Amino acid sequence: MSEKFETGAVAFQLAIFGRVQGVGYRAFVREVALAHGLCGHVRNAPEGHVEALIGGERGAVEAAIARLAEGPPGARVSRIDRIAAGAAGLPAGFSILR
Template sequence: MPVIARHLMIHGRVQGVWYRAWTVETARDLGLAGWVRNRMDGSVEALVQGEEAAVDRFIALAREGSPAAQVSRIDATETPLEPLGVFEKRPI
């Protein structure tokens, strides 16, 4: 299966609700590489890279996110592959 990368902008109530921690745990469980970080505008940004089916599954799960999150939309765009290790949280 091909390896792909997607840049995600996640909007809604996604800061202060353990969304980033949920993202790291979920991405690692799916065997994905990449990163997640809060944005100054209240959104969350992520780069997710791995097998296409796993990336698609992650995006589907991310629409719900952590139990306290309320995701209004996810903007996903194709992005070039990067040499990444484990999935991690990054600072703003």
Template sequence: MNGPRTVRLRIEGRVQGVGFRMFVERTAVALGLDGWVRNRRDGGVEAVVSGTPAAVEEMIARCHAGPPASRVDRVEVLPEDEPVAPGFTVRPTV
């Protein structure tokens, strides 16, 4: 695959109230990824990330670890067709 890879991540566990969205935002910016992150009312965190396949894989690996106060039970990785705007944002909870 030569072009960008875009995936939707659904992260479950103790991932709200522990700085997980800020962790994802900082990590995405450091890796040069585009996309967004938001909390979900079900207690999870959801993100769409787009960039080089290697950077996306690194983001997935870092989401499995999470920030120090978190406990990640599951990271679901789904293909995503949604167009992704340049940059990385934090979106409101859904």
């Protein structure tokens, strides 16, 4: 994880459900994460949902998750499940995985 994060850093593994594949949702997640200064990655899950790992300052992470619940045009997010993840060892930047 980047040294810029202080003690208020958190990370979550997200499972995002709804109409989230084939609608530009992964690019939207990356855009939101970068706009909030977050690290991590996003990918499509074979079961039809989207998985993301996001980490950074608590306020920025919470704001990003709120935006992810809205989604881009064409997407319909029905729910976001989250599990706390260790903030240490997050990759620098934010990537879209295949």
